[in-house]
Amino acid sequence: MPNTKLKRVDIIFSEDCVYKDVLADNLKKSNEDILKDILDSGLRGRGGAGFPTGLKWKFTSQETEEEKYVVCNADEGEPGTFKDREILTRVPLKVFGGMAICAKVIGAKHGYVYLRGEYQFLKADLEKALEEFHSFVKELGFDFQIHILMGSGAYICGEESALFESMEGKRGEPRNKPPYPTISGFRNKPTVINNVETLVYAFMICRIGAGKFHELGTTDSRGSKVFSISGDTPIAGIYELELGMSLEDFVEEFGDGDTKAVQVGGASGFCVPRKKFKDTIIGFEGVPTGGSMMLFNSSRSMYNVLKNYVEFFEEESCGQCTPCRVGCQQLKKGIEAIKKGEKSAHYLDTLQKLADTMKVSSKCGLGQSVANSFSSIVDNFREEMIY
Amino acid sequence: MANTVKLNIDGIDVSIEAGKTVLDAAKKLNIHIPTLCYHEDLCVAGNCRVCVVEQEGVKNLVASCAMPAQDGMVIHTNTHKVRNARRHVVELLLSEHNADCTKCYKNTRCELQDLAGEMVINEHMFLDLVPDKNYTIDNLSPAIIKDDSKCIRCQRCVRTCDELQHVSALGVAYKGEHMKISTFFENPMYEVVCTNCGQCVIRCPTGALVEKNYLDNVWDAIYDEDKHVIVQTAPATRIALGEDLGMEAGSIVTGKMAAALRRLGFDSVLDTDFTADLTIMEEGTELLTRLKRALVDKDPTVKLPMTTSCSPGWIKFIEHMYPEYLENVSTCKSPQQMFGALAKTYYAEKRGIDPAKIVSVSIMPCTAKKFEANRPEMRDSGYQDVDMGLTTRELAVMIKQAGIDFKELPDEKFDSLMGKSSGAAVIFGATGGVMEAALRTAYEIVTGREVPFKNLNITPVRGMEGVKEAAVKIENVLPAWSFLEGVELKTVVAHGLTNANKVMQAVKNGTADWHFIEIMACPGGCLGGGGQPIPTTPEIRKKRAEAIYREDAGMAIRKSHENPEIKQIYEEFLEEPLSHKSHWLLHTHYQARKRE
Ligand SMILES: Cc1cc2nc3c(=O)[nH]c(=O)nc-3n(C[C@H](O)[C@H](O)[C@H](O)COP(=O)(O)O)c2cc1C
Ligand code: SF4
Ligand code: SF4
Ligand code: SF4
Ligand code: SF4
Ligand code: FES
Numbered sequence: 001m002p003n004t005k006l007k008r009v010d011i012i013f014s015e016d017c018v019y020k021d022v023l024a025d026n027l028k029k030s031n032e033d034i035l036k037d038i039l040d041s042g043l044r045g046r047g048g049a050g051f052p053t054g055l056k057w058k059f060t061s062q063e064t065e066e067e068k069y070v071v072c073n074a075d076e077g078e079p080g081t082f083k084d085r086e087i088l089t090r091v092p093l094k095v096f097g098g099m100a101i102c103a104k105v106i107g108a109k110h111g112y113v114y115l116r117g118e119y120q121f122l123k124a125d126l127e128k129a130l131e132e133f134h135s136f137v138k139e140l141g142f143d144f145q146i147h148i149l150m151g152s153g154a155y156i157c158g159e160e161s162a163l164f165e166s167m168e169g170k171r172g173e174p175r176n177k178p179p180y181p182t183i184s185g186f187r188n189k190p191t192v193i194n195n196v197e198t199l200v201y202a203f204m205i206c207r208i209g210a211g212k213f214h215e216l217g218t219t220d221s222r223g224s225k226v227f228s229i230s231g232d233t234p235i236a237g238i239y240e241l242e243l244g245m246s247l248e249d250f251v252e253e254f255g256d257g258d259t260k261a262v263q264v265g266g267a268s269g270f271c272v273p274r275k276k277f278k279d280t281i282i283g284f285e286g287v288p289t290g291g292s293m294m295l296f297n298s299s300r301s302m303y304n305v306l307k308n309y310v311e312f313f314e315e316e317s318c319g320q321c322t323p324c325r326v327g328c329q330q331l332k333k334g335i336e337a338i339k340k341g342e343k344s345a346h347y348l349d350t351l352q353k354l355a356d357t358m359k360v361s362s363k364c365g366l367g368q369s370v371a372n373s374f375s376s377i378v379d380n381f382r383e384e385m386i387y
Numbered sequence: 388m389a390n391t392v393k394l395n396i397d398g399i400d401v402s403i404e405a406g407k408t409v410l411d412a413a414k415k416l417n418i419h420i421p422t423l424c425y426h427e428d429l430c431v432a433g434n435c436r437v438c439v440v441e442q443e444g445v446k447n448l449v450a451s452c453a454m455p456a457q458d459g460m461v462i463h464t465n466t467h468k469v470r471n472a473r474r475h476v477v478e479l480l481l482s483e484h485n486a487d488c489t490k491c492y493k494n495t496r497c498e499l500q501d502l503a504g505e506m507v508i509n510e511h512m513f514l515d516l517v518p519d520k521n522y523t524i525d526n527l528s529p530a531i532i533k534d535d536s537k538c539i540r541c542q543r544c545v546r547t548c549d550e551l552q553h554v555s556a557l558g559v560a561y562k563g564e565h566m567k568i569s570t571f572f573e574n575p576m577y578e579v580v581c582t583n584c585g586q587c588v589i590r591c592p593t594g595a596l597v598e599k600n601y602l603d604n605v606w607d608a609i610y611d612e613d614k615h616v617i618v619q620t621a622p623a624t625r626i627a628l629g630e631d632l633g634m635e636a637g638s639i640v641t642g643k644m645a646a647a648l649r650r651l652g653f654d655s656v657l658d659t660d661f662t663a664d665l666t667i668m669e670e671g672t673e674l675l676t677r678l679k680r681a682l683v684d685k686d687p688t689v690k691l692p693m694t695t696s697c698s699p700g701w702i703k704f705i706e707h708m709y710p711e712y713l714e715n716v717s718t719c720k721s722p723q724q725m726f727g728a729l730a731k732t733y734y735a736e737k738r739g740i741d742p743a744k745i746v747s748v749s750i751m752p753c754t755a756k757k758f759e760a761n762r763p764e765m766r767d768s769g770y771q772d773v774d775m776g777l778t779t780r781e782l783a784v785m786i787k788q789a790g791i792d793f794k795e796l797p798d799e800k801f802d803s804l805m806g807k808s809s810g811a812a813v814i815f816g817a818t819g820g821v822m823e824a825a826l827r828t829a830y831e832i833v834t835g836r837e838v839p840f841k842n843l844n845i846t847p848v849r850g851m852e853g854v855k856e857a858a859v860k861i862e863n864v865l866p867a868w869s870f871l872e873g874v875e876l877k878t879v880v881a882h883g884l885t886n887a888n889k890v891m892q893a894v895k896n897g898t899a900d901w902h903f904i905e906i907m908a909c910p911g912g913c914l915g916g917g918g919q920p921i922p923t924t925p926e927i928r929k930k931r932a933e934a935i936y937r938e939d940a941g942m943a944i945r946k947s948h949e950n951p952e953i954k955q956i957y958e959e960f961l962e963e964p965l966s967h968k969s970h971w972l973l974h975t976h977y978q979a980r981k982r983e
Pocket of ligand 3: 484485486487488491493494496497498500537593594595661678769821
């Protein structure tokens with residue numbers, strides 16, 4: 001590696017631990033101790049929204065309902081993201097281990113892995129790992145079972161409440177919030193839903209201690225994260241890096257020397273142009289990402305990039321709410337009309353306002369985040385939209 | 388006060404029960420927030436987003452219909468941000484909408500149009516998306532038209548059909564730009580499980596789901612000198628029609644309705660209430676006969692419990708969902724169809740009119756009655772027994788078209804021969820009414836005494852509870868009915884098909900020991916029918932019910948068997964209940980249907 005400004009981390013995939021020992025040790029600990037560790041570590045959800053994992057577990061543990069669930073969100077559908085697949089392939093037992101520790105803390109007897117439909121090919125291996133896992137928890141006398149459910153192939157089913165609907169055999173449409181899953185999730189019971197990566201970090205924090213994790217990263221973004229790096233880069237792939245790096249350092253290492261923009265966080269994330277690389281921090285205080293980092297060099301048309309994203313949302317919107325369903329169609333048709341000269345450049349301002357409305361009035365995170373890529377690309381590459 | 392929360396809306400403090408929403412709290416303050424997907428009878432969807440408001444301390448807007456009111460909330464319903472968002476939402480809906488208002492059945496009666504009007508939209512902000520959509524119109528059903536180009540995807544219809552009716556004929560298909568309201572495999576409404584109840588129609592805010600109207604056909608018949616056009620009006624029309632003509636919910640307009648019909652040019656203004664009384668005679672006798680066969684003859688083939696059959700939505704429901712129980716359904720036709728069959732036989736004979744020249748029109752609170760009139764088995768007179776079934780709403784349209792000042796009309800009476808009725812017939816319009824009417828008559832036939840309820844009001848079967856049970860002990864019977872001595876007649880009443888389904892599940896599981904079941908497809912009974920004035924809410928249905936019981940209480944005759952025209956028709960034409968002739972004209976059979 002020519003440049004080492006970015007700190008490589010080896011937590012997720014590290015082989016220096018036996019999951020059985022970690023699990024056996026932690027199931028003996030008190031719930032309070034585990035919760036304290038997760039809270040102290042500063043771990044925030046790796047699925048996108050970045051909610052503090054410790055708090056999520058704590059809220060759910062405080063619910064008095066008899067029936068509770070832990071759900072692993074493995075629907076990984078964000079364009080440019082493929083890190084959960086890697087994790088599930090290489091360290092499935094750590095994922096299950098994280099679910100088991102969570103189950104102990106909140107008092108759940110059943111866990112579910114909601115696996116992206118396209119990852120059907122992982123299922124057989126996961127089932128095999130699960131068999132081993134089940135026989136081990138049985139040995140430990142811990143009453144917990146994990147079930148694998150296949151996703152329906154819709155991106156929106158990765159949104160937690162749509163995911164529960166889908167698990168319940170209904171159409172994957174997001175629910176109203178509140179209530180939040182910690183109170184009313186799967187089958188309207190208190191539920192912890194975490195991303196695959198979040199669960200593994202939780203598991204590893206129980207192994208290495210909150211301090212080791214907390215040392216890494218920045219005040220708002222503790223620890224490390226698995227990145228899916230793609231686009232115009234000579235070294236595409238999966239990397240576990242410390243959080244809080246500047247985009248400039250990132251591009252220096254992963255770019256091809258001609259990087260004009262980086263899309264941080266996939267279609268629902270932000271596009272950062274070259275002139276802002278220096279001041280952009282990758283993390284919750286700057287530009288957050290669920291893991292996807294896509295680099296574009298100067299041969300790319302940002303109009304095409306944007307059109308692809310908008311088309312993606314137009315198709316993947318569940319269609320239930322007005323701002324998102326119709327807004328996506330208008331954004332797509334609108335930029336096409338401007339490009340063709342059927343609408344004046346001023347119409348871009350109307351579309352920007354529409355994107356703002358989508359952000360504040362859509363029912364779920366999908367519609368709310370369309371404006372992220374739309375506005376950041378239009379703001380920074382306005383000429384490319386028009387000419 | 389533990390169960391109330393305090394919040395502030397537009398600078399005003401308000402307390403409200405915990406569990407209520409911001410929208411409820413705003414209503415309490417008489418602050419109007421526009422809504423489209425919200426409906427009082429249904430679960431909250433929160434999908435149209437037109438009801439958004441600003442909550443202090445929250446970045447995004449919140450949907451007031453879905454947001455629980457919480458202590459300390461500070462809400463603003465009229466800010467720049469809110470106004471922009473609502474405007475955008477309506478503009479977006481219109482951009483997807485075939486807003487051809489002047490050619491739309493819901494013109495002037497449409498929630499989307501009202502909202503666009505409120506916002507004063509002159510010029511469209513966004514591109515017109517309609518030309519690229521392959522919208523379809525399904526007008527094959529004789530009862531309901533579904534026009535996707537008018538649909539705003541609020542899913543009120545889907546929730547209605549699922550939550551209230553347990554039918555789920557309508558669902559959401561596809562996603563993104565293609566998302567639409569669909570039937571099983573996108574088959575026409577006519578071919579799927581749809582019961583034609585029209586509950587979706589009265590909750591659809593736009594012209595996407597409407598009744599098939601027969602206005603022109605009726606006008607043509609009226610203007611045709613050669614035709615003798617008679618009209619019958621169902622029990623529940625007279626307590627609701629006024630709502631569509633500028634009157635309060637709960638207004639009784641029986642006399643004005645008769646006057647209006649006469650002014651519209653109908654040759655004879657008659658009453659379905661007459662055949663409601665007749666239904667009691669036939670159905671009551673059928674029940675007693677079944678009981679005798681079961682209790683005395685120990686006939687194992689007799690089917691009990693017996694269910695009512697006057698709600699065609701219920702008939703289609705059981706044909707699809709519980710075809711194995713079709714023999715439990717009374718063979719009596721609905722009052723509409725009894726009337727139709729008699730119109731072109733008994734009435735024609737008595738009045739000396741060629742039945743081929745009679746056009747028989749019905750005014751119904753119901754859309755399923757349109758389907759029923761078109762059933763192939765409903766031609767026992769040798770003609771289609773009922774030619775056109777109109778809804779209460781269509782009658783209101785005709786009255787307006789004719790320029791009649793409805794509120795100022797004098798009260799007039801129905802014409803005679805099939806125009807007289809009892810209070811027992813009026814209450815057919817409310818859930819529990821058929822049961823009450825049947826008990827008033829059957830109890831008296833069997834014991835020679837009036838039912839043991841004060842003022843004949845059998846209150847246990849009244850009211851809006853979904854499933855109501857009542858038992859009547861039969862004692863000191865007349866000699867002919869000795870087999871019923873001491874029997875406790877067990878009955879149950881359900882309204883809305885979700886409740887009907889609960890009752891049928893109990894029957895199926897063998898956990899029920901009822902003898903007689905009344906089922907009405909619509910919430911509240913016919914008074915909440917799919918052909919009634921829009922809107923429908925629990926409050927409006929309550930007022931309609933009160934009006935029905937007021938009308939009953941004010942009638943001179945309150946028992947079906949005391950209706951003089953009923954006595955007359957048995958003497959002059961039918962001979963006796965369940966006679967050969969009544970079997971021919973007044974009874975029918977059903978057919979099993981697929982469940983998809
Ligand atoms: C449209 C949409 C798609 C989403 N897809 C995923 C996904 O594929 N995987 C995931 O973990 N979270 C996804 N999320 C986020 C989840 O709703 C939820 O926040 C997350 O699973 C919580 O886990 P965490 O706290 O561990 O991040 C998505 C959110 C939205 C709005
Ligand atoms: S924002 Fe989009 S995906 Fe989310 S509920 Fe609305 S239509 Fe569905
Ligand atoms: S549904 Fe309403 S807005 Fe649409 S065309 Fe009809 S009247 Fe106009
Ligand atoms: S008419 Fe009744 S059964 Fe048919 S779709 Fe509408 S609500 Fe459902
Ligand atoms: S048909 Fe009517 S009720 Fe159903 S979604 Fe469309 S507009 Fe709403
Ligand atoms: S009325 Fe609240 S979202 Fe539709």
